[in-house]
Amino acid sequence: MELVRCENLGKRYGRLQALSGINLTIEQGKPVALVGPNGAGKTTLMSLIGGFIRPSAGTVTVCGKTPQDLSVKRRLSVLPQDARLDPNFSIGSQLTLYAKLRGVDKPDTEVEKALELVQLQDRIKSKPTELSHGMSKRLLIAQCLLGQPEIILLDEPTAGIDPPNAKLIRDLIAAESGSSTFVVSSHNLDELEKICEKVIHLSDGKLISEASITEDTGDWGFLTLQADSSADQSTRQIIESVKGLVNLNTNQHSEFTIEFDAVRHPQFHIALLQKLADNNIQYKKLTNGRTLEQRMYSQN
């Protein structure tokens, strides 16, 4: 089922063209990653879909209606990047108000359930200012979960938060992705790779690509070898000596991206491991395929 449709969508702030000519659809299903550098237009796109701002050009619909339509409120929720709850009221009273405004049947129960999911049930009587940054993010995710909307947009949900909180949020998205479709924007591509199945790539306000996170590489296979810090030129030479190698790239973190002929040399990875063992080369990790970061930003 189609949840979001953008047709020739554009947004201009004064002289700045923040977004232009965006055509995309988001279907119900597994989480979708929204990636791109700073200023790419990720937040603008989320704000347009969330109905916080209006397009300067084109249209955006959520479940076939404009985002401002009252019927969309029950089906969509957003974690805006910099939003905060009112510091004067308790967390519980504000979430209960939100649930009542949404027309949820049992608002108190719904709030307790949402807070439990983000592990903040013991903070129901606290004021938002009493929470840490990570807890505040989790709290805002709890408000997204009220009334179980069909689509939830999370704008940089793990930005600036510590690893335990980030993991908790990732786990939550994975657990709830069966009942809601998440669209997650983040600069942490490793994180997105773990939880998302589709990636929307924006740059300079334009849609660069919209594809599955699983790479279709045709006849070529890719391996990513994370060598230990002692890797040097000899490691490179050893990898290059494996039959079937097509291309080899290295980054500054001793990470090798190996491209090989998967049709003629389907056992390439076994040959590679054998060579590494024979030459007593230590490595941390060997993964099948390229990371999202390598795919998006490598020259090859």
Add this chain to the structure above:
Amino acid sequence: MTTLRNITLIAATELTRVLITRRGLLSLLAFALIWLLIVATLIKQAPALVQNGATVGSLLGSETILSIAQWRVAEFGIHWIIALYVFPLCCVLYAADQTASDKTRGTLKLLTLHTSRSSLFLGRFFGMLAVQSVVIAFTLLCTLVVAVSRDASLLQDSLFNGFFIWINLIIVLAPYTALMAIISLFAKSGMQAISYASILWIILLFSISWVSNRYPEAAALKTIFPGSQIGSLVTHRDWSSLGTITVPAIQTLLFLAIGLFTMRRIDL
């Protein structure tokens, strides 16, 4: 139906903000202390002030003092005059932050995820009006206590006068509240909204005065200002005052319509 329910929910939350939160109670306490000062220095002295009409007359104008003297409960006569001129100013200060801080903080975004922008705007407006109704009621109660403690037989008249003033002041304050709701949408804080309101007021006042000096028929433009009927309200002390309701009612509806239009289109 949903819209009406949500307007009520938001308005009730605004009332709670003043009556329950520490910040709201502090501002209420500050106002109460100022008002008690007014009660002690002016309202309590009302009978003497009315008798010494010459002094008050020189301050307020003979017609005004004559109208105060006609109130059966002099305390309410003084209350009426003070409230007509002081409360609109308080209203501008009080109603300035209907949405400004929430917009800056991003709370408005969160609220619009759960309800329509229209119900949010109207809910805040009616909530602010409800808050002011409570504040007005408090001031009237103070005056009633002063009047009845002077002469217990004035209870019935005091209740009548109090109710008359309560209704009329809400009508007077409605357009101020609606105008501040619009200004608040463009401001980043309550203070900024007050600054915008002051600038707008002065520019409009000078512009309209200049235009009406050159073209006398344009003097009617002054009716766009909230409170333009206050001058004629001063002498009223019965329900004939409701004859002046048209101007504030039209102003309120006009400002609300502009506010709703803006609220629906503004970027959050």
